[in-house]
Amino acid sequence: MRLAGKICARCRNFIPDDPPTPGERLCAKCRSPEIHRIYMYYMYRTDWMCQFLEEDLKTPLPRRFHFQSPEKIRAIVEKVGNFADLQDRQALDYGLETGRGGVWLQLTEEQYKHLKTVR
Numbered sequence: 001m002r003l004a005g006k007i008c009a010r011c012r013n014f015i016p017d018d019p020p021t022p023g024e025r026l027c028a029k030c031r032s033p034e035i036h037r038i039y040m041y042y043m044y045r046t047d048w049m050c051q052f053l054e055e056d057l058k059t060p061l062p063r064r065f066h067f068q069s070p071e072k073i074r075a076i077v078e079k080v081g082n083f084a085d086l087q088d089r090q091a092l093d094y095g096l097e098t099g100r101g102g103v104w105l106q107l108t109e110e111q112y113k114h115l116k117t118v119r
């Protein structure tokens with residue numbers, strides 16, 4: 001239930017919206033309004049590319065990143081990953097091994113704005 005996004009990861013209350021987006025998340029009471037929940041999708045081609053989606057998993061954010069090293073992706077997840085959950089960590093290890101994956105991130109208003117802006 002918690003991992004399916006149906007109950008709050010902190011207070012365990014049911015989250016009433018429909019349809020629920022997958023992954024751990026917080027209810028309206030527990031989440032602060034300035035925190036944005038976004039999904040980071042990463043893939044290895046000639047380098048590691050990271051793309052970001054809004055919580056609806058449909059709307060892409062304009063900013064993309066390219067990294068030579070997967071450790072940069074790990075560093076992002078360490079910083080803004082979803083509760084640093086063990087399962088998230090294992091999924092990340094697996095994704096970096098196989099060359100693609102995705103992870104939920106919690107961003108502050110400032111970090112979120114940064115992704116909305118293309119340099």
Ligand SMILES: [Zn+2]
Pocket residue numbers: 008009010011012013026027028029030031
């Ligand atoms: Zn809650």
